[in-house]
Amino acid sequence: MDKTPNQKAWFLVLPVLVLVAFSAVVPLMTVVNYSVQDTFGDNEFFWAGLEWFEEMLGSDRLWNALGRQVMFSAIVLAIQVPLGIFIALNMPKKGFWASVCLVLMSLPLLIPFNVVGTIWQIFGRVDIGLLGHTLAVLGLDYNYTSDAFDAWATIIVMDVWHWTSLIALLCYAGLQSIPQAYYQAAKIDQASRWKVFRYIELPKMRGVLLIAVLLRFMDSFMIYTEPFVVTGGGPGNATTFLSIDLVKMAVGQFDLGPAAAFSIMYFLVILLVSWVFYTVMTNIDKEEVR
Amino acid sequence: MARITLSNLAHSYFADPKGEADFALKQMDHVWEDGGAYALLGSSGCGKTTLLNIISGLVRPSQGRVLFGDRDVTDAATSDRNIAQVFQFPVVYDTMTVRDNLAFPLRNRGMDPAYVASRVAQIARMIGMEAELGRKARGLTADAKQKISLGRGMVREDVNAILFDEPLTVIDPHMKWELRTQLKSLHREFGHTMIYVTHDQTEALTFADRVVVMYDGRVVQTGTPQDLFDTPEHTFVGYFIGSPGMNLLEAAVEGNRATVAGVSLPLGAAYGTPRGHVQIGIRPEFVSLTAAEGLPVTIRRIEDVGRHRIVRADFNGTEINAVVEEGTTLSPDMTRLVFAPERIGVYADDWRVSPQGRQPGRAA
Numbered sequence: 001m002d003k004t005p006n007q008k009a010w011f012l013v014l015p016v017l018v019l020v021a022f023s024a025v026v027p028l029m030t031v032v033n034y035s036v037q038d039t040f041g042d043n044e045f046f047w048a049g050l051e052w053f054e055e056m057l058g059s060d061r062l063w064n065a066l067g068r069q070v071m072f073s074a075i076v077l078a079i080q081v082p083l084g085i086f087i088a089l090n091m092p093k094k095g096f097w098a099s100v101c102l103v104l105m106s107l108p109l110l111i112p113f114n115v116v117g118t119i120w121q122i123f124g125r126v127d128i129g130l131l132g133h134t135l136a137v138l139g140l141d142y143n144y145t146s147d148a149f150d151a152w153a154t155i156i157v158m159d160v161w162h163w164t165s166l167i168a169l170l171c172y173a174g175l176q177s178i179p180q181a182y183y184q185a186a187k188i189d190q191a192s193r194w195k196v197f198r199y200i201e202l203p204k205m206r207g208v209l210l211i212a213v214l215l216r217f218m219d220s221f222m223i224y225t226e227p228f229v230v231t232g233g234g235p236g237n238a239t240t241f242l243s244i245d246l247v248k249m250a251v252g253q254f255d256l257g258p259a260a261a262f263s264i265m266y267f268l269v270i271l272l273v274s275w276v277f278y279t280v281m282t283n284i285d286k287e288e289v290r
Numbered sequence: 291m292a293r294i295t296l297s298n299l300a301h302s303y304f305a306d307p308k309g310e311a312d313f314a315l316k317q318m319d320h321v322w323e324d325g326g327a328y329a330l331l332g333s334s335g336c337g338k339t340t341l342l343n344i345i346s347g348l349v350r351p352s353q354g355r356v357l358f359g360d361r362d363v364t365d366a367a368t369s370d371r372n373i374a375q376v377f378q379f380p381v382v383y384d385t386m387t388v389r390d391n392l393a394f395p396l397r398n399r400g401m402d403p404a405y406v407a408s409r410v411a412q413i414a415r416m417i418g419m420e421a422e423l424g425r426k427a428r429g430l431t432a433d434a435k436q437k438i439s440l441g442r443g444m445v446r447e448d449v450n451a452i453l454f455d456e457p458l459t460v461i462d463p464h465m466k467w468e469l470r471t472q473l474k475s476l477h478r479e480f481g482h483t484m485i486y487v488t489h490d491q492t493e494a495l496t497f498a499d500r501v502v503v504m505y506d507g508r509v510v511q512t513g514t515p516q517d518l519f520d521t522p523e524h525t526f527v528g529y530f531i532g533s534p535g536m537n538l539l540e541a542a543v544e545g546n547r548a549t550v551a552g553v554s555l556p557l558g559a560a561y562g563t564p565r566g567h568v569q570i571g572i573r574p575e576f577v578s579l580t581a582a583e584g585l586p587v588t589i590r591r592i593e594d595v596g597r598h599r600i601v602r603a604d605f606n607g608t609e610i611n612a613v614v615e616e617g618t619t620l621s622p623d624m625t626r627l628v629f630a631p632e633r634i635g636v637y638a639d640d641w642r643v644s645p646q647g648r649q650p651g652r653a654a
């Protein structure tokens with residue numbers, strides 16, 4: 001069969017190019033544009049080069065927010081991943097209760113982020129909140145609006161409540177795909193419960209776990225709505241994570257230049273960490289095959 | 291090692307079985323002698339795997355007892371029974387090396403590392419995977435994985451029995467033959483009780499000393515391959531064993547004569563007057579073609595399968611097969627079939643009728 005060269009086919013790619021241009025490239029370039037210019041109003045812009053980047057890298061503000069952000073993601077992952085696996089292992093495998101569990105587990109995932117924030121904001125209030133008031137009655141000195149530790153605890157518990165289900169459900173799906181014969185063989189081989197987990201369940205969950213951890217890392221690293229609603233970044237700057245700080249800078253202070261430089265660095269950090277994470281995981285995979 | 295006794299055993303997967311049809315295994319008594327090489331043969335869904343899982347303790351029977359020697363193990367966990375079992379589809383521990391896979395059952399039982407190493411080497415040689423010992427099991431072919439599964443099944447020397455659940459389904463034909471031979475020599479060497487589930491009669495007949503045939507949740511016959519060929523106790527054994535299987539014809543039997551669609555045939559012995567649904571059965575090997583006497587048939591086709599020819603004939607809508615040895619001349623006028631009288635079996639309601647009018651002998 002003869003193939004006729006026909007370059008017109010390239011036009012078929014056009015819709016995608018236009019779509020990507022307007023959804024990603026153009027907005028990103030706008031931010032890049034702001035990050036290298038300065039203005040004194042009147043829509044007049046002056047070339048600033050890398051000044052904003054230098055300023056942001058030299059300021060404690062960015063580094064502190066980044067530190068808080070990293071700590072938040074680390075704590076949240078350290079709790080949610082083991083807890084999610086544990087829940088998945090203990091969920092009923094079939095029958096009526098399996099469906100009940102699945103529905104209950106999915107519920108937190110279906111609630112809009114700002115509603116989650118509002119729920120916990122009210123829940124934790126010392127005067128009227130069920131949690132806050134109960135703790136106060138029990139004699140605990142709990143107040144998330146004035147105590148940094150309490151604010152952190154509230155936000156972490158809230159995030160665990162909101163997102164552990166995601167990991168649990170993904171792991172549950174991974175576990176369900178393990179053929180019964182594996183468990184039977186393990187019984188025949190007299191493997192302990194731990195060995196069944198270590199050599200059968202964990203390797204089979206690996207793929208979904210990789211996705212779960214990646215999703216949870218990115219989401220927790222970009223968290224904004226819930227802490228904004230609950231603490232507004234306070235008390236002081238205690239819960240001011242990267243995105244909250246960014247909004248303060250861009251919308252509150254209207255410092256477009258520094259905020260744009262901040263955004264780009266924020267974006268690069270997430271991109272870098274996700275890439276490193278993904279590469280490491282897939283490389284471990286390849287080595288195992290060898 | 292011990293004799294395995296199934297006493298009054300039955301199993302249903304329903305919580306509240308209503309009638310016999312709800313039982314995957316009908317009530318049975320069966321003894322697996324210590325050191326026997328058994329094949330458990332039957333079509334898919336007849337309860338072979340259920341029976342195996344009951345022996346290994348993966349399934350608890352709805353009723354009856356399982357005994358190893360004199361010990362009642364019905365409620366004992368799989369780990370207390372010291373049984374090895376190989377499944378139909380390969381089960382390997384992906385993240386372990388081939389060596390660790392083979393060593394796994396031994397290490398779990400706290401065996402001495404030196405013993406584990408020598409035993410693993412021995413098994414690796416047997417399954418032909420010495421070169422791959424250091425490799426991760428992930429990424430191996432299905433063949434290789436199943437060989438590892440087999441190896442794990444055979445690695446423990448002190449097991450009460452080794453159960454094979456159609457272990458060679460995924461293995462290519464040449465390797466199949468080789469592994470079967472290995473299993474056979476392993477049996478001769480160590481004398482483990484082996485139960486080998488299959489629906490492939492060649493596999494069953496080459497592996498086992500004794501073949502147990504199951505049909506519809508029941509053991510219908512236990513015997514040597516020769517027994518199954520010569521005197522099938524049930525029509526299922528008749529047509530399941532043999533290639534092609536036994537010919538079965540509706541008949542009326544009176545003493546030592548059978549009448550098939552108006553044609554009277556001599557039988558090898560007297561059978562009285564069997565009641566119920568009466569059939570006569572004759573293996574194709576004992577049917578011959580003639581021109582003059584016997585059942586008039588229409589010859590449908592003749593298949594040359596190498597060592598012999600199979601004649602497919604039609605008698606009033608019932609297919610009758612005959613095996614004609616190499617060198618026999620066939621001519622177009624040979625359209626009648628003659629059965630060797632002493633080879634004809636009589637069946638009432640699918641069970642074999644013993645000569646001299648004795649009651650149907652149900653195999654245990």
